[in-house]
Each structure stands twice: as C-alpha cells, then as structure tokens.
C-alpha cells in the first residue's frame with residue numbers, strides 16, 4: 463500500500479469501529495511500524511481514535527543488525543525502554559496504549575521488567591502492559607512484580623490451534639477475567655487453504671456449519687466460533703482487505719449452538735470426546 467492507501471484503509475477501519483492496531487518492533491523486518499507511522503502522520507487526529515499496541519523483546523537476525531549471530535530475546539531494562547521509545551518514534555505517537563513482551567524467555571528477570579514498565583508508565587509513554595505466548599505460570603510470575611496488573615496475553619487461538627484450551631491458559635484467563643488476544647485466528651489463512659488431512663477435515667466441517675448458521679463464508683464461521691467462547695477472545699485479524707474485515711464484523715451477529723462449536727473442535731482434534 464502507498465501511504466495514502468494505508469491512511470484511507472485506517473480511516474475506513476475506524477469508521478467501522480475497528481480501533482485497535484497490533485504492531486511489533488520486528489514486523490516486516492522492523493519496517494511495519496514506520497510505514498504505519500507515515501500514514502498516521504498524514505492525519506494525526508486519527509491517533510486519539512485508536513489504540514496502538516506494540517511488542518518488544520525479540521532480537522531478529524536481520525541485515526539491519528549484521529553483527530547478530532542468532533535470534534535471541536532481551537528483556538533488560540535498557541532494552542525494553544529503548545525498544546518502546548523506538549516504537550513511539552516509528553509510529554509517530556507520544557504513547558502506546560499497550561506494550562506486550564513478545565515471547566517468554568529462558569533469561570528473564572521479572573523485577574527488572576517491572577522497573578522498565580514503571581519508568582515507561584510514569585513517563586506517560588505506555589498506558590498498559592501485557593505479554594504474548596506466556597504460560598499461566600509465566601504470566602503470574604511477572605504479574606506479581608508489577609504495580610499495575612498485566613492487561614492481556616496474546617496467544618495463538620483458532621479452530622486449527624487448540625493448544626491453549628489444553629494447556630490451562632484459557633482456564634487461567636477465565637479465572638483472572640483476562641481477555642486474551644488471539645493471533646492467527648484463521649491459522650494464518652491456512653484453515654481456508656488446507657495443506658494436510660487435519661486441515662481438510664476441519665474445513666469440511668466448517669463448510670457444513672457455515673451453511674447451517676447462515677454465514678456467508680468460512681472465515682465468518684471461524685470468528686463466530688472464537689466469539690462464542692466465554693473467555694471473551696479478541697481475534698487479531700491479519701488481513702489488509704477491507705471486504706474481509708467487513709465479513710469478519712458480521713460474525714458478531716451469528717448464532718452458533720454448542721454442538722456446532724464442539725463439531726469444529728472435534729474436527730480439529732480428530733478424536734471424539736471421552
């Protein structure tokens with residue numbers, strides 16, 4: 463997209479009530495935030511109508527950092543603060559609504575992370591903090607060091623990826639009343655273009671249920687499946703097509719019964735329930 467096309471896309475999304483934008487320092491090999499920021503700079507008054515989310519912690523192997531020999535994670539105080547400040551510059555904004563730690567790390571000092579959060583919060587640079595891809599234990603650990611409760615955990619949830627229904631994370635979200643953000647809600651598009659037997663089985667069931675509930679497309683059925691769950695799952699859409707966003711929005715009006723919800727779950731696992 464040109465900057466103007468991206469600006470028009472943002473204006474249209476805001477008009478539809480889509481106001482939260484999910485970024486990370488590393489997206490597009492460190493370039494996506496800047497592209498978004500350039501478009502936003504063309505109409506800065508849009509900023510107050512939106513919530514900007516970014517992430518930090520992953521150090522990619524990239525031609526932009528030729529000295530790096532491996533991908534690694536950094537959650538040191540100076541790194542978190544400087545990464546958030548760089549995101550602000552890139553996005554042409556004074557504050558982030560939400561900063562997430564992108565992935566859990568085997569080298570992690572929760573006290574130091576909490577200090578970085580305190581600094582960013584007290585300077586008005588970040589309003590809320592959260593994590594991504596954390597287990598309940600990792601979430602609790604960091605939460606216990608933070609003055610302000612962590613806002614969310616962004617994890618992969620889709621009919622294809624049921625991991626967090628099985629590893630205790632969804633139960634944990636319900637217990638803590640945390641709304642999880644679901645990345646790759648369409649399995650990165652793979653549910654619609656299956657590459658294996660599991661995918662084909664799942665798509666066949668999704669097609670049947672799409673007809674039964676009067677959805678116009680399978681992606682709508684997938685969003686209805688996510689939204690039906692009591693954990694208040696917030697899907698993070700990965701499309702830049704406005705027609706697909708409009709289709710997704712209509713899923714909020716669809717009714718799916720509990721048996722249909724389980725038929726999708728079972729088509730994914732390939733096993734009947736005990």
Ligand SMILES: NC(=O)c1ccc[n+]([C@@H]2O[C@H](COP(=O)([O-])OP(=O)(O)OC[C@H]3O[C@@H](n4cnc5c(N)ncnc54)[C@H](OP(=O)(O)O)[C@@H]3O)[C@@H](O)[C@H]2O)c1
Pocket residue numbers: 484485564594595616617644645646647648649650651652654679681698699700701702703706
């Ligand atoms: N925290 C993390 O670790 C993490 C990891 C991965 C992603 N994320 C976040 O989650 C967001 C969404 O992830 P995602 O991009 O994997 O989401 P997704 O919505 O599961 O997949 C998006 C892909 O599906 C395609 N698609 C959408 N509707 C389709 C349809 N009806 N038919 C065929 N293909 C269709 C899109 O193509 P078109 O572009 O052509 O519509 C796009 O390639 C990312 O943008 C990122 O912000 C976070």
